[in-house]
Amino acid sequence: MYIYVVQRGKIDIKFNCLIYKSNTNMITNRDLLANKNKYSVAELTASVAELDTLLLVTTQILDERFCAEYILDVRIDSGDEDSYKFTEAYILRRQPHLDRKLFFELCKIQYENYC
Secondary structure, eight states, X not given: OEEEEEETTEEEEEEEOOOOOOOTTOOOHHHHHHSTTOSXXXXXXXXXXXXXXXXXXXXXXXOHHHIIIIIOOOOTTSOOTTGGGGSHHHHHXXXXXXXXXXXXXXXXXXXXXXX
16 A cells, blocks of 8 residues: 655655554454453354354353354254254253243244254
8 A cells, every 4th residue: 555645736655555454343262261241242243253152152141143143053963073062952051041932933043944
């Protein structure tokens, strides 16, 4: 990127530089551990791709939609060693405030073949 400086009607190129914009609002796994139950669902949603699912479900208060969309793993037989953890029963144990009926309804909407 070039930065242009205008002086008395003439344009001079002062220097060029690369500007790197980092998102300082991204939540990290370290943040989850240090700040239990601190982050809103909106904040967590913005950073969900970078966060460990186990830390999310064990350190933060989540809502039914977030759990159905990002936490529940319907591929229990996927071979992933952590996939067994994120069943409905596990999520409801870790997030006891969730409305069971609403959670199951959202799971059905999220996953077509969900029972």
